[in-house]
Amino acid sequence: MTEFMMIFRNDYNPAFKPSAEQMEASIKQWQDWIGGIAAQGKFVSTNRLGFEGKTLKPNHVIVDGPYAEVKEIIGGYILVKATNIDEAMKLAEGCPILSIGGHVEVRNVVPMNN
């Protein structure tokens, strides 16, 4: 089993302010999807990324926002275990980001000491 990282990308829309109910429904959707991966014993870890962000460029140039030049934003990631990329792609199916216009990037994790 190798580790794969799924990166959730979506358009950044600062105007979108979900209601408490919408938030709750969204969290349940995500938890059901992640729970499904965990139920297969393939879950490693996951995190959401907040909207606070800055970008550091060469020569001490700091740009506000993680979305300085792209309008796409990374909303979070999950680390999973899979035998190969195809199996990891199978796990990505049903990811809630797909239902709101976003997409999932699946990448193999290469440990630093390899």
Place this chain on the structure above:
Amino acid sequence: MLCKLFGIVHIEIAEDITTDTFLLASETWDLKGIPENPTAWLYTVAKNKTTDYFKRNRIVEEKIIPTLKHNQKPFEETDVDLSAKNITDSQLQMIFAICNPVIPPEAQIGLALRILCGFGIDEIAEAFLTNKETINKRLFRAKEKLRTENIKIELPNESEINKRLETVLTTLYLLYNEGYHSGTRNTQLRKELCLEAMRLNYFLIENDATNKPAVNALMALMCFHSSRFDARTNQTGEAILYEEQNKDLWDEDLIEKGNYFLIESAKGQEISKYHLEASIAYWHSTKIENPAKWESILQLYNQLLQIEYSPITALNRTYALSKVHGKEKAIQEALKLDLKENHFYHSLLGNLYTNIDNNKAIIHFKMALTLAKSNSDKLTIENHLRKLN
């Protein structure tokens, strides 16, 4: 307490004195009746026996050893402190000495039962569905290990206590499960194992140093589970499924206590697996049936699986999913689980396919029947098959 006094090196002496004391008690009480304060009686006898032991030992030390060795330190009279505080403190320290990761969990449970709970070797053997010889060997090896590793009977210090407490809780959790899920039909013995786990857990709650949220969460879990003790087996010790239990037999007092400890466990930020399991058990202890109940249970299982995967949690989660999102969706999720050797897996699929595709349901129940080992599991599966035919 005696173990503490003697130290782990002489753990057998403490064990012998305890056994002697109880033997004397059963003989004396048989003849003269039970004394007014049996606990005090036992402790006093144990104390006297200990003093005798030290006196004998002193004769050896004073009369015999000096002839071998001249610069002998004078032996000091040992007083056995019988205050309630010393008794509970010693027990608590002993819990930490026994629940030590240097010995395997099974041996920890065995030692806990022998030394902390005073169980006989034959009772421990019955609980583990094995023979006395195996248990004796296991306990002997464990005691040797504690001795060679020079494990002290003391509370770990502040910085270590959380880490060490994890091992203690795991052992108490396993001890409880040993009773709750034991293959033995001896319901009384099973109940005793569970009660002992709860008693030891309560020691941790009573002491400020160990009264942590996870400890309360585990206590809540044990209370909720125990509340169903009388409802979950029939007179012959066969299991009764949750859905078929007579809810009037649930112990309301224990459910109340479970609620109390669950609230206590919510202090602080920590969410342990015991918090999640206790919360699931809380929902199972409520008699109401509404969508919020299964929605909450599903979310708790989702979180629990992210902390710790186990096949049974995965299957339970899929069952909860069927209650929230329907059987079709749950079947899709179940088929992704790689648990084809597990009879619960096939029972779950049999259950999900019932009234959707009864032929498939029968296939899975039959598969479950060939994989199941215990008679009560087989009986349950046969009942399902009978309803389908």
